[in-house]
Amino acid sequence: MPRRILVIDDEPGIRSALGQLLEYEGYEVRTASNAADGLAEYDRFNPQLVFMDIKMAGMDGLEALKRLKQQDPDACVVMISGHATIKDAVEATQLGAYDILEKPLDTDRILVLLRNALDRTELAEENARLRETIEVRYEIVGRSYVIRALLDQIDKVAGTPARVLITGENGTGKELVARAIHKQSARKAKPFVEVNCAAIPSELIESELFGHMKGSFTGAVQDRAGKFEQADGGTLFLDEVGDMSLTAQAKVLRVLQDGVVTRIGGSKPAKVDVRVIAATNKDLEEEIANGRFREDLYYRLNVVPLRVPALRDRREDVPLLVRHFLSLLARQDGLPAKGIDDAALQRLMELDWPGNVRELRNTVERLLILSSGARITLADVERLVGRRAVEAGGLGSLSDIGTFEEFKHAAERAFLLAKLRQFDWNVSETARVLEMPRSNVYKKIERYGLKREEG
Known part of the structure; x- marks a missing residue:
């Protein structure tokens, strides 16, 4: 599909010449002879780029640029100047113009500018799509009382600097809660860094968290910043913190107390400003009683406790989750979208889901791929899932x-x-x-x- 470009200029010769050049290069072009018509055409045409003259009868280009940016802050506008002053050029830039072209127009300059401007526009559009995909992927879905109560707690704690300890069974969505807290906090523009303490061997967890200097141990071929430094100004999510070694726990405690971190093999401490959110599926009080978790670290982390409910405790959310995953997975994997019958949803609600939301997501993906019709039926659920298959x-x-x-x-x-x-x-x-x-x-x-x- 060709890129769309709008030309707004009160000179017929400019509109004609620019339009012919752009159409020859494969762009879809529309023109307007004054600013008012151009703004109206922008709404209808939704172009990726606008060429607009500064000096026009009636509403001039600067006023039109100001209104256009209020209408669409992401609009990419190149101003055309015949007799504009330096003051006009400065004002156009301050109002958000991408660039300014001098008359008479130079073909080579136009084409180079076009390529650069549209590349930037495409990158901005791709980033917007990625942000939307990420937000949907990490959305907490549900209307049950327990989920609404959890979301209310997230709203209350997110705006504070308090540390949070998230508990819950495997697959309930503890990471989603941590991301929601970060997204609603004052640190949202800074990094969200995740460490899965259970997935990293105990001999490497300290290097992962605190970083190391070149030559500090076998395999340390260069200096490396740890997760605390990477998360500076943002949020560090310690997932499955109950599996962290006691040695690493002691060092984490010191970082939380002093706000400084020292790399393995290093001697110079670095100050870090990090909000720590931890999560675990273990009973940390029991771990403390058995000598596997430090009590002082527990109290440092457990300033605000949040518990994520198991899926069996919010079965009324299963239909919402299933439809959410059907839509998400179809877009993500490029598969045809499918509906689901009420009887199939009812059957899915009856299952126990020991793997919680994660298991439900995997099951929906299986149904989406292997069911043959345009809708997922009860027969599909019985054939492809079934209680024994899930368990x-x-x-x-x-x-x-x-x-x-x-x-x-x-x-x-x-x-x-x-x-x-x-x-x-x-x-x-x-x-x-x-x-x-x-x-x-x-x-x-x-x-x-x-x-x-x-x-």
């Missing part, structure tokens, strides 16, 4: 498995995936419970192509 973590229908060897592989894959989800992909903990070397767990993850789900 088994993805074993699926036994009738779809051919040989006994295929069944053994499918069962092992489903069992391992369920255990990894149970321990939020903490491989060390999964290996301990399975009484299996950690290296074997990694080999099986690679063999079956298992990947941690987002959400």
Whole structure:
């Protein structure tokens, strides 16, 4: 689809020459002979770029530029000047003009300016699309009482500097809560940095958090800033903080107390301004009693506690979540959009969802891909989900498995995936419970192509 360009100039010769040049270059062009008509045409045509003369009878170009920017702050406008003064040029720039062209117009300059301006416009549009996608992806969906109460708590705490401890089962959306707090805070323009304490080996967590200097340990080939420094001015989200080693806990406590961080192998402390939000699926008071978590760190983190409800405690939100994921996944994966029957929704509401919202999202993706019709039916849910399939973590229908060897592989894959989800992909903990070397767990993850789900 060709890019749209609007030319506003009271000289017929300029409109004609510029229009012919732009059309020859493949642009869709419309013209207007005065500012009032040009503003009206802008509404109808919605161009990506506007060429507009400064000196025109009636409303001049500067006044039109001012009104256009009020109407659309993102409008990209190039002013055309025949006898404009330096004062006019300065005012046009202050009003938001992208550039100014002098008459007589130079073809090469026009084409270079066009390319640069439209590249900038395309980048701005792409950034806007990405922001919209990210916002939808991290949206907290639900109208149940418990979710409305949670959103109310988020509203109250977001504008304060208080640290927050988010608790809840795996897959409930603790990261979404942390992102919502950051987005509504005074730090929203600064980085949101996430660290999954369970996914990083204990011997690397300190380097990840505090950074290191070149040569401080084997593999430290260059200086590296840690997550605290990366989050300076913004928010650091410590996910699954209950899995952090006691040594790392002591260092985190010092950073929270003093507001300074020292890289491994370094001697110069760096001051950091970071709001820490932590999350865990563990009972930290029980961890403290068993000597696995520092009590003083717990009280530092647990200034404002927020608990994210399990999906079984807000079943009335399942239809909203299903429709949200159907729309999101269709756009994200380029799949045809599908509706869903009420009977299918009712069946999904009846399931227990031990993996919570994350498991529901994966199930909706499976239904979207594998259901054959334009709508997802109860029969699709019974065939592709079913209570046992959900609880088994993805074993699926036994009738779809051919040989006994295929069944053994499918069962092992489903069992391992369920255990990894149970321990939020903490491989060390999964290996301990399975009484299996950690290296074997990694080999099986690679063999079956298992990947941690987002959400």
